[in-house]
Amino acid sequence: MxxxxxxxxxxxxxxxxxxxxxxxxxxxxxxxxxxxxxxxxxxxxxxxxxxxxxxxxxxxxxxxxxxxxxxxxxxxxxxxxxxxxxxxxxxxxxxxxxxxxxxxxxxxxxxxxxxxxxxxxxxxxxxxxxxxxxxxxxxxxxxxxxxxxxxxxxxxxxxxxxxxxxxxxxxxxxxxxxxxxxxxxxxxxxxxxxxxxxxxxxxxxxxxxxxxxxxxxxxxxxxxxxxxxxTLKEAKDAQIAENNNNIALYKMYIEKYQKYTNYTEDVTALRNEYNTLVNENNKLLDAWRAKQQIQNKVKVDNSAVDAADKAIEADDFYRFVTTGGIVYLKDEEGNEKPFSVGVYSYMPRSSKYFTLKRYTYKIDEDNEFVQSFGDSIYIEFNELSTDIRTVELYVNNQIEGNENSLDSSKKQLEHNQAQYNGKATTVIGYDKDGKEILKPIRNAVDSTAYLKTKLDAAKEQADIDEYTRLYRNSINNEEILSNNITNYKGRVENYTMRIQALKKGWDMYQKYDANIAELQKKMDARNEAGVKAYEAKVAAWKVTQDAYVAYLKVNADYWAVYALLFNTWVDLNGDNVRDDNEILMGANAINAQIKSYQTQIEALEKDNADLSEIQTQEGVIADLNAKIAAKEVVVKAREVAVAAAKAALDEVMPKEEE
Incomplete structure (x- = not known):
């Protein structure tokens, strides 16, 4: 081409x-x-x-x-x-x-x-x-x-x-x-x-x-x-959109070139038309360039989109559904902690994706250009297939187990707090019903203080040694109880939060569809904010496209007349090499160029059909790899062609005279 x-x-x-x-x-x-x-x-x-x-x-x-x-x-x-x-x-x-x-x-x-x-x-x-x-x-x-x-x-x-x-x-x-x-x-x-x-x-x-x-x-x-x-769909859509852009362009060129296939006017008239087109072509090019520069200067404020993204990422259900059942709660210090609700096998993780936001510019009733500005987000939500009663039984079982552990931890915490610095007791026996008979004793803090007083008052070495041993043991016991209190406090907080997480997770799970609808509203609002952010940019692009299409149409006329007047190269065999039999003039050049565009349109339409048939990511990846390999061969051939064309041009380049 x-x-x-x-x-x-x-x-x-x-x-x-x-x-x-x-x-x-x-x-x-x-x-x-x-x-x-x-x-x-x-x-x-x-x-x-x-x-x-x-x-x-x-x-x-x-x-x-x-x-x-x-x-x-x-x-x-x-x-x-x-x-x-x-x-x-x-x-x-x-x-x-x-x-x-x-x-x-x-x-x-x-x-x-x-x-x-x-x-x-x-x-x-x-x-x-x-x-x-x-x-x-x-x-x-x-x-x-x-x-x-x-x-x-x-x-x-x-x-x-x-x-x-x-x-x-x-x-x-x-x-x-x-x-x-x-x-x-x-x-x-x-x-x-x-x-x-x-x-x-x-x-x-x-x-x-x-x-x-x-x-x-x-x-x-x-x-x-x-x-x-x-995603697979996004990758296919991007390639098809690019193909359609080129198809639209080639169709416009064909329509223009066809006007000249039976050209019979004399060379003088043709040359006059050529000179007119040169001036018009240049004016339209300047207009297009000016619009393009204006478009490039249009700023895009994505602050609303960024804020919406952060709000979505902080949404409880969004995090729940995209992690396969993780619930986030804040501890007493205000730090977030993740808790697994354990419903992963019942609710596979859903994934969030970005898709480019595409806009179209109509060239005519049948053809259009496509351009991307900004993006949209969406989530592929997995459907729940397990009977919800099965999940409820599982969650209730987990809640019950954690409540039992919480009750046990609370009792242990109360006991250790009492032994440490509260109303300490010791078991001295059991009544007829098997209930413990408790006797009040000094708590660990009081015992340590008491033994320190005894140690300070001791005069005999034997007493000093004995109180020293007892005092040291009491300190150790105090430290053990203090550590136990810290440990059981952590367990109480952890089990309390686990139960909260299970209940919160179950609430989100059983309202799965309603939560999806609410999250979708947030994503829709975010995507609408993205559209609004690019409104001025898209408007400028459409104005630029007006100028671009106006230029292209005259430029097509310009090249058609040029082909009639001068020797024109048309790559007939698609090898990207300038062969002697491909340097054409007049009607031959026009017809050959039309045929070249038609061939490329057919190839692009076939590529679109082939892409539509591919249903797996592996298939699209394989297709892209094959196209990349083929395109790399084309690039190397065209690099050689550029070097050869430059050498040929250098041979006839004028030298500035002294």
Whole structure:
């Protein structure tokens, strides 16, 4: 294909070889010399733009690789955390079931310690998972930003190339001032040769930029899909949208080219039309460029979206459903603690995804352009399949077990507090009903104080030794009781919070559908805030598209007339190599170009159909890998074509005379 989306070929004006002249040279020769200098500067500007495009693509490739590595690391960390969480949840459920059957106090305490350790590990894993998810979200946003920035930079580069073309056309007007027929014939001959090779070079550069940009886009889609940054549907939709954009463009070109398939007017009339189109084309290009610059300056305020995202991430049901049943409660210090409700097997974890927000611009009734601005979030909620009564029995059993443990811990706490500094007692026997007979005794704090007094008053060494031993033992006993109090306070708080978490989790679980509806409202509001944030940007884009489509339509006429007047390269066999039999003129060039566009449309439509048939992520990944491999071959071929075209252009480039 000769022309690509937003790729502008550079038409070089006429150049004169010229010769060294004396101070009495004619005005026409002076015009040639001045024009030649201007053209050399314009060609240098074109080469600079081509070099900048190459740097842009190299930087984009490097940034993509870095982002891909970051995404892979974050995805691996998330997957590891999720796998460990699933493992720990299973272990915790087993311990909770085991606890209900334990009667031995020591074994029960050991079981509780193991549960506490598991919950602490799970809390850290949840933190690790959340950090990985946040990093993935940042990488996804960065990839989207990089792609948009890359496209904007390339567009500026291409517009700079077009500006160089306009300057060359201005230089051409000076050459048209040649006075003698001999001068005119000489200029025209050189014009034809330079024009052909300059067009070949600009076409080669444009084709290379298009292929490289397409390759970067495909690699970006592959990276986002492989690392869970997008969904199967989103990946397919992105490729289909890109294909449809090109289909719409090619159809518009075909419609324009078909007007000239039976062109019979004389060359003079055709050349006059060409000159008119040159001026109109340049005016519309300037208008498009001005609108594009205005669009680029439109700022987007995402503060409302960011605030909505934070509110959703703090939503109890959102965290419950996206963690497979984790409930967060605040302890006495105000710190959040995660508690597993243990319903993972009844409610598999749901996942949140981002999808690009796409907007359309209607070219006509049948064709449109598609562009992404901002994103939307949605959650793929898993359906509950277990009989809710089964889940209720499980939760009630867990609540009962924790209530029993709470009651036991409270009694132990009260006992240890009494023994430590309260109304301490000791068992001295049992009554006829087997109830303990208690006798008041000094508590640990009072005993320590009492023994310290005795130790201080002792005179005999034997008494000193005995009170020292008793005093030391009392201190140790006091420390043991103090530690027990701390331990049982923690257990009481933990069991109290566990029971609260179970009840809260069960409440959210049994109201699953209603909670989904409420969460969906929050996500809808967030997505609407995103639409509002981009309103001005989208409006500016549509104005830019008005100017762009107006330019494209005239540009299509321009290239159709150009094909009738000058030798035109049409890549007939799709090998990206400029063959002699592909340099056509007149009706042959027009018909061949139409056929080329039709062939590409058929290929893109087939690709859309093939993508629609793919139903697995693995299938889309395989399809993308195949396309990337094929596109890399195309890029290498086009790099060779650029080098060859540049060498051919250098052969006929004028040298500025001393």
């Amino acid at each position: 000769k022309k690509k989306l937003m790729i502008i070929a550079v038409l070089l004006g006429a150049l004169s070889l010229g010769a060294c002249v004396d101070d009495n040279e004619s005005q026409s020769v002076t015009n040639v010399r001045n024009s030649k200098t201007a053209e050399l500067k314009s060609i240098a500007a074109m080469e600079k733009a081509a070099a900048e495009a190459k740097v842009t693509m190299a930087n984009a490739e490097a940034k993509l690789k870095a982002a891909e590595v970051a995404a892979q690391q974050a995805a691996a960390a998330k997957a590891l955390a999720e796998a460990e969480l699933e493992k720990k949840q299973a272990e915790l459920i087993a311990l909770q079931k085991e606890a209900a059957e334990i009667e031995n106090e020591a074994a029960k305490i050991e079981n509780e310690k193991l549960q506490a350790a598991l919950e602490a590990e799970m809390a850290q894993l949840e933190v690790d998972k959340k950090l990985a998810e946040e990093k993935l979200a940042k990488v996804a946003a960065e990839m989207e930003r990089m792609e948009q920035e890359n496209q904007a930079t390339l567009l500026e580069t291409q517009l700079a190339m077009k500006k160089a073309e306009q300057e060359l056309l201005d230089a051409q007007k000076q050459l048209d001032n040649a006075t003698t027929q001999a001068e005119k014939d000489k200029i025209e001959a050189e014009r034809q040769k330079l024009q052909e090779r300059a067009t070949a070079y600009s076409d080669a550069v444009d084709n290379l930029i298009t292929a490289q940009n397409s390759l970067i886009s495909m690699k970006t889609r592959l990276a986002t899909l492989e690392n869970g940054l997008t």
